[in-house]
Amino acid sequence: MEKMPKWADVVLIPLISLVLAAGLSALVILAIGEDPIAAVKLMVDGALGSSYGWGYTLYYATNFMFTGLAVAVAAHAGLFNIGGEGQAMLGGLGVAMICLFIPWPHWTLALLFATLGAGLFGAAWAAIPAYLQAKRGSHIVITTIMFNFIAAAVLNYVLVNVLKPANSMDPASARFSDTVHLPSLHELLAPLGIAFSKSAPANVSLLVAVAACFGVWLRIWRSALGFEIRAFGKSEPGARYAGISPVKITMIAMMISGALAGMMAINNVMGEVERLVLNATEGAGFIGIAVALMGRNHPFGVFVAAILFGFLYQGGAELALWTKIPRELIVVIQALVILFTGALDNMVRIPLEKIFLALRKEAN
Amino acid sequence: MTAPAIELKGISKSFGPVQANKDISISVAPGTIHGIIGENGAGKSTLMSILYGFYKADKGEVWINGSKTEIPDSQAAIAAGIGMVFQHFKLVENFTVLENIVLGAEEGGLLMPSLTKARKILKELAAEYELNVDPDKRIDEIGVGMQQRVEILKALYRQADILILDEPTGVLTPAEADQLFRILDRLRAEGKTIILITHKLREIMEPTDTVSVMRRGEMTATVKTAETSPEHLAELMVGRKVLLQVDKLPANPGKPVLEIENLRVMDEAGVERVKGIDLTVRAGEILGIAGVAGNGQSELLEVLGGMRIGEGTIRLNGSDLPLRGAGSDARARRASHVAHVPEDRQREGLLMDFHAWENTAFGYHHAPEYQQGLLMDNAAIRADTEAKMQKFDVRPPDPWLAAKNFSGGNQQKIVVAREIERNPDLLLIGQPTRGVDIGAIEFIHKQIVDLRDQGKAILLVSVELEEILSLADRVAVMFDGVIMGERDVNQTDEKELGLLMAGVAGEAA
Numbered sequence A: 001m002e003k004m005p006k007w008a009d010v011v012l013i014p015l016i017s018l019v020l021a022a023g024l025s026a027l028v029i030l031a032i033g034e035d036p037i038a039a040v041k042l043m044v045d046g047a048l049g050s051s052y053g054w055g056y057t058l059y060y061a062t063n064f065m066f067t068g069l070a071v072a073v074a075a076h077a078g079l080f081n082i083g084g085e086g087q088a089m090l091g092g093l094g095v096a097m098i099c100l101f102i103p104w105p106h107w108t109l110a111l112l113f114a115t116l117g118a119g120l121f122g123a124a125w126a127a128i129p130a131y132l133q134a135k136r137g138s139h140i141v142i143t144t145i146m147f148n149f150i151a152a153a154v155l156n157y158v159l160v161n162v163l164k165p166a167n168s169m170d171p172a173s174a175r176f177s178d179t180v181h182l183p184s185l186h187e188l189l190a191p192l193g194i195a196f197s198k199s200a201p202a203n204v205s206l207l208v209a210v211a212a213c214f215g216v217w218l219r220i221w222r223s224a225l226g227f228e229i230r231a232f233g234k235s236e237p238g239a240r241y242a243g244i245s246p247v248k249i250t251m252i253a254m255m256i257s258g259a260l261a262g263m264m265a266i267n268n269v270m271g272e273v274e275r276l277v278l279n280a281t282e283g284a285g286f287i288g289i290a291v292a293l294m295g296r297n298h299p300f301g302v303f304v305a306a307i308l309f310g311f312l313y314q315g316g317a318e319l320a321l322w323t324k325i326p327r328e329l330i331v332v333i334q335a336l337v338i339l340f341t342g343a344l345d346n347m348v349r350i351p352l353e354k355i356f357l358a359l360r361k362e363a364n
Numbered sequence B: 001m002t003a004p005a006i007e008l009k010g011i012s013k014s015f016g017p018v019q020a021n022k023d024i025s026i027s028v029a030p031g032t033i034h035g036i037i038g039e040n041g042a043g044k045s046t047l048m049s050i051l052y053g054f055y056k057a058d059k060g061e062v063w064i065n066g067s068k069t070e071i072p073d074s075q076a077a078i079a080a081g082i083g084m085v086f087q088h089f090k091l092v093e094n095f096t097v098l099e100n101i102v103l104g105a106e107e108g109g110l111l112m113p114s115l116t117k118a119r120k121i122l123k124e125l126a127a128e129y130e131l132n133v134d135p136d137k138r139i140d141e142i143g144v145g146m147q148q149r150v151e152i153l154k155a156l157y158r159q160a161d162i163l164i165l166d167e168p169t170g171v172l173t174p175a176e177a178d179q180l181f182r183i184l185d186r187l188r189a190e191g192k193t194i195i196l197i198t199h200k201l202r203e204i205m206e207p208t209d210t211v212s213v214m215r216r217g218e219m220t221a222t223v224k225t226a227e228t229s230p231e232h233l234a235e236l237m238v239g240r241k242v243l244l245q246v247d248k249l250p251a252n253p254g255k256p257v258l259e260i261e262n263l264r265v266m267d268e269a270g271v272e273r274v275k276g277i278d279l280t281v282r283a284g285e286i287l288g289i290a291g292v293a294g295n296g297q298s299e300l301l302e303v304l305g306g307m308r309i310g311e312g313t314i315r316l317n318g319s320d321l322p323l324r325g326a327g328s329d330a331r332a333r334r335a336s337h338v339a340h341v342p343e344d345r346q347r348e349g350l351l352m353d354f355h356a357w358e359n360t361a362f363g364y365h366h367a368p369e370y371q372q373g374l375l376m377d378n379a380a381i382r383a384d385t386e387a388k389m390q391k392f393d394v395r396p397p398d399p400w401l402a403a404k405n406f407s408g409g410n411q412q413k414i415v416v417a418r419e420i421e422r423n424p425d426l427l428l429i430g431q432p433t434r435g436v437d438i439g440a441i442e443f444i445h446k447q448i449v450d451l452r453d454q455g456k457a458i459l460l461v462s463v464e465l466e467e468i469l470s471l472a473d474r475v476a477v478m479f480d481g482v483i484m485g486e487r488d489v490n491q492t493d494e495k496e497l498g499l500l501m502a503g504v505a506g507e508a509a
Helices: A006-031 A036-048 A051-076 A083-102 A107-136 A141-161 A185-192 A205-222 A226-232 A235-243 A246-263 A267-275 A284-294 A298-321 A326-343 A345-363 B045-050 B073-078 B098-100 B111-129 B144-157 B175-190 B201-205 B230-238 B297-304 B329-336 B345-349 B356-361 B378-391 B406-419 B438-455 B465-471 B494-501
Strands: B006-015 B020-026 B033-038 B059-064 B067-069 B082-087 B160-167 B193-197 B212-217 B219-224 B256-266 B271-283 B286-290 B309-316 B319-321 B338-341 B428-431 B457-461 B474-479 B481-486
Touching: A006 A036, A006 A298, A006 A345, A036 A051, A051 A083, A051 A185, A051 A205, A051 A246, A051 A267, A051 A284, A051 A298, A051 B256, A083 A107, A083 A141, A083 A246, A083 A267, A083 A284, A083 A345, A107 A205, A107 A246, A107 A267, A205 A226, A205 A246, A205 B045, A226 A235, A226 A246, A235 A246, A235 B193, A235 B345, A246 A267, A267 B111, A298 B256, A326 A345, A326 B193, B006 B033, B006 B045, B020 B045, B020 B059, B020 B212, B020 B219, B020 B230, B033 B045, B033 B230, B033 B465, B045 B160, B045 B193, B045 B256, B059 B073, B073 B082, B073 B329, B098 B111, B098 B144, B098 B345, B098 B494, B144 B160, B144 B175, B144 B406, B175 B193, B175 B494, B193 B201, B212 B230, B212 B338, B219 B230, B256 B297, B256 B457, B271 B457, B271 B481, B286 B438, B286 B465, B297 B338, B297 B428, B329 B338, B329 B345, B338 B406, B345 B378, B345 B406, B356 B378, B356 B406, B406 B428, B406 B438, B406 B494, B428 B438, B438 B457, B438 B465, B457 B465, B465 B494, B474 B494, B481 B494
Parallel strands: B033 B193, B033 B212, B082 B160, B160 B193, B286 B457, B286 B474, B338 B428, B428 B457
Antiparallel strands: B006 B020, B006 B059, B059 B067, B212 B219, B256 B271, B256 B309, B309 B319, B474 B481
């Protein structure tokens, strides 16, 4: 018998967790002598009150959708991919090379190949830890963390020694040409008669991210390969019994995961900055872990959680800009949300299960 | 008349909506052996856990030797003179017998005095109860039967007057079980009270004075062993008449389907578990592999099922099956019409968190009838699941229920339905009725016999000798990775097979 209805599991628990996190955050804001209600108002206004705010919220959300999906796919195979950050950096390198070295006639073609390139680079970067796990038993958590550092070092080297234009002091690549410029939401929505802020970075990659959510859903929940990934993630002896190769599934799941993380680069590198800079990923790879946790590793959950974290990011930036609440405290608030929705899941779940059991007993 | 050694009065215990014990009362006279029998999930273990202080009863009282006793934890149980021998021994493998006996009962800060004292007491106990073990042997150096003695000694060392044994014969050969029963006799003669929990009918008949039967959390009857029969107890356990013997016609063996020659298998640690065996299974016969658990039967089954690699030759209908590399995995085995009901359905045969319909496709998820273009045809799988559930009487017949929410018997029916309905040439089946209720055992056995009668070959591995004797046509006994002997079931008996299981070679058949 299920301990509680499914809706309670997927809706009620995250909601209660969020309320708890918000309550604790309010206390923290109170403690430093600011007004929590004003702060919330400012966050909502700043992140959702204007198309400019929405533009940033959705821009961040796009990043988080890709990295959240990446963590979710690996998690279904029972693998904890903490390497989204590094895979996204390598994805950025792939995007930069495709945009810099090939003269694209139109942005659509460029986007298609940049997506492939980003995915390929991300997948390749994830394939090494996957191989070490599958063949050598090196723990994927350790190796993917290490590969984040290696990726940062590789990017550093490439930017300083290879991609940096000769006359520049800045460790960044040259600007991409105008033909690979991705239309922003402003440009996409204008023909439809919808006014959208010109200066917000949200762009067409958002649609790619939404398509990726749908694609992952089909892959994981409807295909035979997805069945194998989920089966392997639940029980390795079971997988061997069913003739599912652990090596093959570890490799494939991690490469899909890495590809998704890498694809984030079409948003931040190609869509926003339009050149490759140092630290372009801004920690989105790690936020993906929280997004996947909160989204219960389901593509739809990841979609919703990504928008929530986009809101937190943009709202937090507004708070830092307009109040005396220091930047570090914003991170504390974001961390509280991650803590409550992810790590402290059972704190809400167990009492709630008891309540539902008691209710059912009474009903009987 | 003396007060009962143990008296339980109106014990009730629920876990959430499940009532594991419902108003249970028993009374056990001192110096007797009292059996508690019931199917898996009948509530035997819960009852004993309450007596040993692992769970707290919702309602009811425990009386020990005529006085009401609270048992909040196992320390209190030991203080009240209760000792427990668990089904899975709780021994430290790399400690000696002596160290294990003292463990948890050390006195003072230094170990030596306790050990010296224990050695002395152990000698006395050995003399008193004929419980001989070498105190300086490490646990991993002695056999399972000896390990069980150590568990009993542990309880006696703690001055237990009441011993509870939970499924004590599960890991023993018939000879070792007989030995255990002799020890229990001796303990009874010395005035100890013993509670024996089991789901095996035969074992309850031999040593006990009285038997209580549990069904679905309730105590349905308490009878004198001398005044009952296995058939009667089975009826009390299940609540209806059951067939204890499998009803089957003589086998009609055809051509060899599976031929095994000089098969060798290593485990992960590099230890050879199957040491060059030869076997043949013919169409239309059931070959049973008997043996005490851990003598290589599991590895044999896993190699045949494509779950591990091996060396040697196996032929199916005359053509070689690869034992390593490409084409040796479980998917390839299924493609060559080998179906496999694994020994451990919860770990291997089922995905416990997945829906029943997903489990019906498990292992056959590439089957063409389950595909629809690039995606899986979930509707078709669900329809197929419903049909199989109907045919195998799986309850409840709900394809959306997660596997873990079915009872053991219904879980096994889901696995057996999935494998048998593929109409395989060879069925590998391990422990088909482990943790399965008697009603479902009857059903599953009938399905296996039906498959045999359709001219299919069946390799049955079971540690339940009774099951092998009633189901198989021929039996091969495995001991330490080799076949000790093959017999026709009609021309052998438990005694002969028991000797083979213990590694004593008989005369060639």
